[in-house]
Amino acid sequence: MKITITQLTKYYGKIRALEDISLCISGGIFGLLGPNGAGKTTLLRILTTLLEPTSGQARVGEFDVMKDPGEVRRCLGYLPQDFGFYRSLTAFEMLDYIGAMKNIPARQRKEQVQAALAEVNLLKEARRKVGMFSGGMRQRLGIAQALLGDPELIVVDEPTAGLDPEERIRFRNLLARLAGERTVLISTHIVADVEASCMGLAVLNRGRLVFSGSPEALRDRARGVVWQVEVPAGRWPELEERYPVLSTRALNGRMQARLLSDHPPLAGAQPVEPGLEDGYVYVMKVDADRKEAQHA
Ligand SMILES: Nc1ncnc2c1ncn2[C@@H]1O[C@H](COP(=O)(O)OP(=O)(O)O)[C@@H](O)[C@H]1O
Numbered sequence: 001m002k003i004t005i006t007q008l009t010k011y012y013g014k015i016r017a018l019e020d021i022s023l024c025i026s027g028g029i030f031g032l033l034g035p036n037g038a039g040k041t042t043l044l045r046i047l048t049t050l051l052e053p054t055s056g057q058a059r060v061g062e063f064d065v066m067k068d069p070g071e072v073r074r075c076l077g078y079l080p081q082d083f084g085f086y087r088s089l090t091a092f093e094m095l096d097y098i099g100a101m102k103n104i105p106a107r108q109r110k111e112q113v114q115a116a117l118a119e120v121n122l123l124k125e126a127r128r129k130v131g132m133f134s135g136g137m138r139q140r141l142g143i144a145q146a147l148l149g150d151p152e153l154i155v156v157d158e159p160t161a162g163l164d165p166e167e168r169i170r171f172r173n174l175l176a177r178l179a180g181e182r183t184v185l186i187s188t189h190i191v192a193d194v195e196a197s198c199m200g201l202a203v204l205n206r207g208r209l210v211f212s213g214s215p216e217a218l219r220d221r222a223r224g225v226v227w228q229v230e231v232p233a234g235r236w237p238e239l240e241e242r243y244p245v246l247s248t249r250a251l252n253g254r255m256q257a258r259l260l261s262d263h264p265p266l267a268g269a270q271p272v273e274p275g276l277e278d279g280y281v282y283v284m285k286v287d288a289d290r291k292e293a294q295h296a
């Protein structure tokens with residue numbers, strides 16, 4: 001399933017949430033990365049036909065989200081960022097209800113609900129009340145409802161927020177498995193959520209697209225600008241002020257850190273092979289510098 005976004009802009013009153021976004025998304029897992037307020041939810045709500053853009057176009061498969069919203073809805077399943085739950089329903093009852101809302105005929109519904117529960121490994125919990133579920137189980141149930149109707153495209157908005165590390169890993173594996181035959185579009189502010197599995201990535205910041213391409217290409221953006229340094233703890237504040245810090249480790253009164261810098265930040269600094277997170281931090285920094293330069 002291919003998604004084509006062309007010069008998409010969205011204002012909420014005077015607030016510009018998306019600015020001239022053009023992007024192509026196809027097959028497998030696609031990661032939409034960005035900090036809070038970047039515009040991720042806005043973009044996903046436009047693609048799922050829940051929100052109209054101020055200008056520009058978006059197509060899901062062969063359908064335009066503005067002209068054919070019904071057709072677009074039929075080919076996608078959506079897990080919103082705040083998925084409301086009917087706490088006193090059982091998992092089965094809830095999916096049966098959502099299936100009915102999606103116009104799945106009663107004859108097929110039971111089978112489809114069971115298949116969806118099986119796919120997210122919740123079949124054994126089908127008769128338990130949703131209110132008793134853990135965060136990880138709830139998100140898996142959220143995926144199960146998105147799977148009803150067997151859509152080609154699954155859209156999930158920050159699905160790992162609030163999960164503990166173990167649930168997070170299980171959830172990532174589930175998405176990777178589902179992406180076999182489908183396109184999965186996932187938004188997150190956590191690079192590790194998409195690091196192992198996605199084929200394509202887009203990074204949004206302040207409503208603008210600051211990167212799109214492969215994970216390797218994002219990593220490459222930070223090539224030559226990541227340094228490992230080690231200094232006495234007393235010298236750290238001065239370095240911290242001068243350079244963007246990727247990570248730190250304190251040991252025996254010394255500070256070990258990874259920094260971003262166009263040149264060696266100090267004698268003895270070691271150049272380091274960049275990771276995906278480094279690339280992400282770097283493109284965000286370039287965008288922040290650009291903004292500063294505009295305002296100077
Ligand atoms: N309904 C709304 N009314 C006004 N402003 C909004 C609304 N929804 C989002 N925004 C603003 O639009 C920007 C993008 O928000 P959002 O799409 O939720 O970003 P993200 O999902 O990346 O955190 C933010 O500045 C946010 O405050």
Ligand SMILES: [Mg+2]
Pocket residue numbers: 040041042081157158
């Ligand atoms: Mg959001």
